[in-house]
Each structure stands twice: as C-alpha cells, then as structure tokens.
Amino acid sequence: MDWSALLLSIKLAVATALLLVPLAIAVAHALAWRRFPGKAAVEAVVALPLVLPPTVLGYYLLATFAPTSSLGHLYQGITGSTLAFSFAGLLVASVIANIPFAVQPVQRGLESIAPEVREAAWLCGMSPWRVFWKIELPLAWPGILTAAVLVFAHTLGEFGVVLMVGGNIPGETRTIAIAIYDRAQALDDRAAGAMSATLLLLAFASIGFVYWLDRARRRRG
Amino acid sequence: MAENSLSVRLTQSGPIPLAAEFSCAAGEMLALVGPSGSGKTTILRAIAGVYRPRAGDIRCNGEVWLDRAAGIDLPPQARHAGLVFQNYALFPHLDAVRNIEAALGHLAPGARRARALELLDRVHLTGLEHRLPRELSGGQQQRVALARALARDPKVLLLDEPFSAVDQVTRRRLQRELAQLRRQLAIPIVLVTHDLEEAGFLADRMVVLQRGETLQSGPPFDVMARPRTLQVARLVDFRNLFHGEIVAHEADHTRLAWRGYTLEAPLSPQYGIGSRVCWGILPAHCIVHRRDRPSHGERENPIAGTIGEFLPFGENASVSMWIDGDRDLELTLSLPLHVARRNGLAAGSELRVTLLREGIHLMPWEPLDRSIERSGPSRAGLPRETTPRV
Numbered sequence: 001m002d003w004s005a006l007l008l009s010i011k012l013a014v015a016t017a018l019l020l021v022p023l024a025i026a027v028a029h030a031l032a033w034r035r036f037p038g039k040a041a042v043e044a045v046v047a048l049p050l051v052l053p054p055t056v057l058g059y060y061l062l063a064t065f066a067p068t069s070s071l072g073h074l075y076q077g078i079t080g081s082t083l084a085f086s087f088a089g090l091l092v093a094s095v096i097a098n099i100p101f102a103v104q105p106v107q108r109g110l111e112s113i114a115p116e117v118r119e120a121a122w123l124c125g126m127s128p129w130r131v132f133w134k135i136e137l138p139l140a141w142p143g144i145l146t147a148a149v150l151v152f153a154h155t156l157g158e159f160g161v162v163l164m165v166g167g168n169i170p171g172e173t174r175t176i177a178i179a180i181y182d183r184a185q186a187l188d189d190r191a192a193g194a195m196s197a198t199l200l201l202l203a204f205a206s207i208g209f210v211y212w213l214d215r216a217r218r219r220r221g
Numbered sequence: 222m223a224e225n226s227l228s229v230r231l232t233q234s235g236p237i238p239l240a241a242e243f244s245c246a247a248g249e250m251l252a253l254v255g256p257s258g259s260g261k262t263t264i265l266r267a268i269a270g271v272y273r274p275r276a277g278d279i280r281c282n283g284e285v286w287l288d289r290a291a292g293i294d295l296p297p298q299a300r301h302a303g304l305v306f307q308n309y310a311l312f313p314h315l316d317a318v319r320n321i322e323a324a325l326g327h328l329a330p331g332a333r334r335a336r337a338l339e340l341l342d343r344v345h346l347t348g349l350e351h352r353l354p355r356e357l358s359g360g361q362q363q364r365v366a367l368a369r370a371l372a373r374d375p376k377v378l379l380l381d382e383p384f385s386a387v388d389q390v391t392r393r394r395l396q397r398e399l400a401q402l403r404r405q406l407a408i409p410i411v412l413v414t415h416d417l418e419e420a421g422f423l424a425d426r427m428v429v430l431q432r433g434e435t436l437q438s439g440p441p442f443d444v445m446a447r448p449r450t451l452q453v454a455r456l457v458d459f460r461n462l463f464h465g466e467i468v469a470h471e472a473d474h475t476r477l478a479w480r481g482y483t484l485e486a487p488l489s490p491q492y493g494i495g496s497r498v499c500w501g502i503l504p505a506h507c508i509v510h511r512r513d514r515p516s517h518g519e520r521e522n523p524i525a526g527t528i529g530e531f532l533p534f535g536e537n538a539s540v541s542m543w544i545d546g547d548r549d550l551e552l553t554l555s556l557p558l559h560v561a562r563r564n565g566l567a568a569g570s571e572l573r574v575t576l577l578r579e580g581i582h583l584m585p586w587e588p589l590d591r592s593i594e595r596s597g598p599s600r601a602g603l604p605r606e607t608t609p610r611v
C-alpha cells in the first residue's frame with residue numbers, strides 16, 4: 001500500500017474541488033440564466049472532457065505546459081520550475097478534466113430554482129449579490145455538494161490525464177491510480193489489490209452520498 | 222398625472238404583442254381581465270420590472286420607472302413594487318417570518334423581526350411564523366406572499382391571479398380580507414384575474430385585454446353591461462347578442478327592427494336610420510311575465526317563445542328561450558328559482574318576457590359567429606329539464 005500516493009491523490013482531489021467548485025458556480029450561473037451569443041459552444045466546451053479520451057486531453061495539456069509554449073514559459077519565468085511533471089501542472093490538468101463534473105450538477109441545481117423565486121428576491125430589494133448568497137446558494141447547495149463529491153471521486157481515480165501530464169514521480173505526481181498501475185506492472189498483486197479496494201470503497205461512498213443527497217432533496221420537494 | 226398614481230403605456234409587436242394603456246389612482250383597485258394569453262401577467266411583470274418590454278413608459282408616484290425613448294429602465298430593486306405571484310414564489314428554504322424579513326432590507330437589522338411579526342399579524346398568521354412554505358396551506362402561503370409584498374412599503378401592489386390556487390371557500394375568505402385590507406392602502410393596486418365575478422366584487426375599474434391590447438376600461442359593471450364592441454361583449458361573457466336595424470329615432474328612444482319585432486332601445490342617434498347594428502341584453506334585463514297577474518310594464522318590448530333549457534343553479538335558474546319557437550334564436554335569462562316555480566316554468570313551456578328598454582345595448586355591426594347565436598345545448602332530442610350543471 002503506497003500511503004504517499006493515496007495522500008497525494010486526496011490532496012489533489014481536495015485542491016481540485018476547492019478550486020473548481022467556485023469556478024463552476026460562476027460558469028453555471030451564466031449558463032443557467034443568461035442568454036449570450038455562443039452559449040451552445042460554451043456548453044459544448046464544458047462537456048467536452050466527458051467524451052474526449054484522457055490521453056488526448058493530456059497530450060494537449062502537456063504541449064501547453066511545455067517550457068517552449070508561452071504559458072509554460074511564463075510559468076517558468078515566475079516560479080522557476082515547469083508545469084509539466086509537477087503537482088501544480090497536475091492540479092491545472094485535473095481542474096480542466098473535471099469541468100463537466102463540476103459545472104453540470106451546479107447548473108442543474110441552479111436551474112431547479114423557479115424563475116419567480118429569483119424575481120421575488122429582486123422585488124424584495126435584494127441586490128444580485130445578496131440574491132446569490134441568500135437565495136440561490138442555499139437552494140442550489142445539493143447540486144454544489146454533488147459537484148464537489150463528483151470532482152473529488154473522479155480526481156481520485158483519474159489515470160490517463162495524470163500519466164500524460166504528471167508522469168510517475170513519487171511524492172510529486174504519483175497518484176494512487178498510477179501507483180496501482182505501477183504495482184500491477186510489477187506483479188505486486190497484494191499492494192495493487194489493497195489500493196484498488198481502497199479506491200473502490202471511496203468511489204462507492206462518494207456516489208452513494210450523491211444519490212442519497214438527491215433523494216433527500218426530492219423528499220423535501 | 223396625479224400624485225401616487227400609476228400610469229402604464231406599453232407597445233411592442235413581439236415576441237409578446239402589447240398595446241396596453243391604462244392608469245390606476247392611489248387607493249384604487251384596477252382589474253386586468255382577459256382570456257389566457259391576453260398578456261395580463263406580462264403587463265404586471267413589466268410594471269414590476271421583471272419583464273422588459275421593447276417600448277413604452279411606466280410612471281408611478283411621480284417617478285419614471287420605464288421610458289424606453291429616454292433610455293430609462295429601472296431594475297426591479299429600484300421600483301418598489303409589491304408583487305404577489307400566482308404561485309406565490311415564497312423562498313422555500315426560509316420560514317414565514319424570514320420570507321418577510323427578506324423584504325425588510327431597508328430597515329435596521331434589529332427592527333426587522335418586529336416589523337415582520339406585525340405584518341404576519343396583519344394577514345392573520347400569528348403563530349405560524351416558523352413554518353416553512355411547504356408546511357403551510359395554499360391560503361396561508363398566499364397570505365405570507367401578500368405580507369412579503371407589503372413589507373417594503375411598495376408604491377404599487379400587483380396581484381397576479383392571487384386566488385387561483387386555493388379552494389372556493391378559502392378564495393371567498395381571502396377576497397373579503399383583501400377587500401378590507403385595501404381600504405388601508407393608499408397605493409394603486411393592480412389585480413390580474415380571468416374571473417369576471419372577482420373583478421366585479423373587488424375592483425373599482427377593470428381593463429379588458431386581448432392579445433396584449435386594452436380594449437375597454439371602466440367600472441366593472443359598466444364594462445360588463447355596456448361593452449363597446451362585440452369583441453369586448455364576448456370577452457365579458459355578454460350573452461344574448463343579435464343583429465338588428467335602426468328604423469327610427471324618437472324623442473326618448475330608438476326603434477330597432479329585429480326578426481319581425483320592433484324593439485324600443487335607449488336613444489342612440491349615433492347610429493343612422495337604416496344602419497345595421499349588433500345589440501344585446503343582459504339576462505337580468507329580461508323580465509318574465511307573470512301568468513296570473515299581467516302588468517302594465519308588459520307592453521315594453523314583449524317577446525314570446527318556448528323554454529328550450531331550464532337549468533337550476535342554487536337559488537337561481539338559467540333559462541334558454543327559443544324565440545317564437547325558433548331553435549336557432551335563443552335568449553338566455555336568469556331568474557330566482559322560486560319565481561320559476563311559481564310560474565310553473567320548465568323545459569317546453571311557453572314563456573313571455575319583456576326586454577327592458579334601458580337594458581338593450583347597441584354596438585357597431587360586426588358579423589356574429591353562428592356558434593354564438595346558436596350557443597346552448599345540443600338541438601338533438603326533445604326539450605327536457607336538465608340536471609344542474611355546476
């Protein structure tokens with residue numbers, strides 16, 4: 001059992017969820033209620049990581065992170081290290097790969113709020129910011145929590161993008177999914193089995209929680 | 222424009238066509254009536270600022286809320302309109318008192334609870350402050366919505382079919398409460414309804430709308446008794462519509478030729494002699510002749526016929542009379558059930574009525590839809606006494 005890989009995975013999953021959920025709320029807010037040109041294209045881009053092979057996403061991210069690219073160059077200029085094969089790079093990749101898992105539940109949560117309820121809040125004199133905090137966020141929280149759990153669970157098990165962008169550096173980029181692959185390749189069935197069972201349990205608990213949340217929300221009406 | 226009043230003028234050709242113009246004084250209740258899709262709710266939403274029409278202007282309390290030409294379009298927060306939504310739109314995660322506190326942002330935080338409780342008391346909900354909306358009945362939710370709409374001391378109160386989602390008994394009670402409450406409110410109140418009876422009971426004036434266009438406005442019973450056109454007549458459920466021809470204008474009345482009868486109508490010199498008109502009479506203006514005791518008044522526009530349909534409704538009966546036995550020419554009248562019983566009225570019996578001269582209402586000629594002229598039960602079978610249709 002590679003505890004450092006499990007810890008790294010949890011750290012990555014938590015960081016991804018913390019970064020991505022606020023971002024997803026902003027994007028979902030615009031997608032749920034605003035009408036703007038190119039909305040369909042934005043929605044398609046948001047959903048794209050769902051259907052794109054992780055290796056393809058990983059390949060493009062790797063190319064973007066390379067010190068020869070402008071982004072990679074900029075990052076190296078500021079931090080002195082490269083984005084590729086680093087935890088920071090892994091985090092950026094993970095955020096991008098998880099966009100649909102975060103945006104879609106939040107968007108559904110926001111869309112479930114009746115338009116009249118938001119209008120009533122405006123008519124109560126509440127500013128858009130206050131409507132967001134007092135009405136929209138409390139009513140959409142099951143969607144937001146679902147997004148956080150899905151992002152957490154999905155990041156924990158992400159393999160293709162991590163391998164492409166992060167490689168397999170112990171303590172830096174070797175996540176539990178990479179460690180399982182590594183141990184299985186080395187015919188270390190005990191370690192691979194223990195880690196796989198851990199991931200299975202975590203995934204089941206996460207998805208179970210999401211379904212429980214959904215049922216609780218429906219019961220409340 | 223008078224102080225504290227509301228004036229609305231909205232024009233757009235699409236996506237929802239609007240050609241509405243009306244005003245409402247402080248303390249006045251104005252009913253917007255019309256069929257589904259006539260733009261009533263859209264107009265209310267435009268006043269509140271949650272619907273943005275392409276052209277028009279809305280002024281309230283001396284302020285310009287909307288003036289498209291001048292580029293003014295105040296957001297809902299700045300308009301101070303209280304709106305009771307048709308489905309109430311309460312905040313589902315907040316209890317009754319917090320729903321009201323949400324609209325008390327203009328008060329100091331320490332003063333909000335006391336004011337919210339005061340408003341709940343005003344709508345008779347004391348004791349239910351901590352119930353969530355889903356734990357309240359429809360009528361109670363409506364009261365919370367009303368209290369919330371009043372919480373901000375609105376400059377206009379807008380009610381969107383506020384009684385449509387409650388049962389009949391609750392509706393009657395809420396209507397009475399609203400009638401009492403409005404006497405304490407010195408602001409314009411606009412009520413959207415498709416219920417003419419409700420408009421007549423609650424409103425000082427009503428505006429008839431169709432496809433976003435204001436067709437006629439006035440005191441409800443004036444509009445219902447004297448529709449300006451056939452279109453309005455149909456929208457206010459004016460039955461007994463016919464075609465006739467002006468034959469003469471006398472000193473105090475106009476003579477109208479209709480199906481072999483010459484009827485006396487109120488003097489209407491605006492219609493030339495020989496011109497064709499539409500005319501109608503409300504059921505309440507058709508007086509049944511008593512068989513046992515003929516009276517002098519029976520010389521006024523007497524009409525004879527056979528009862529085609531006799532429908533008791535509670536204390537009244539709706540009677541369809543086939544004029545001169547012609548099944549395609551029907552006159553609907555309404556009379557107390559005891560009068561009908563005393564005169565032995567039933568389907569198939571002969572009947573003579575007087576069309577009160579002052580009740581005959583003339584309108585410009587328009588083709589009558591045959592289905593209107595022939596409205597009523599199927600002509601198949603013999604006349605029979607039918608069961609109440611309530």
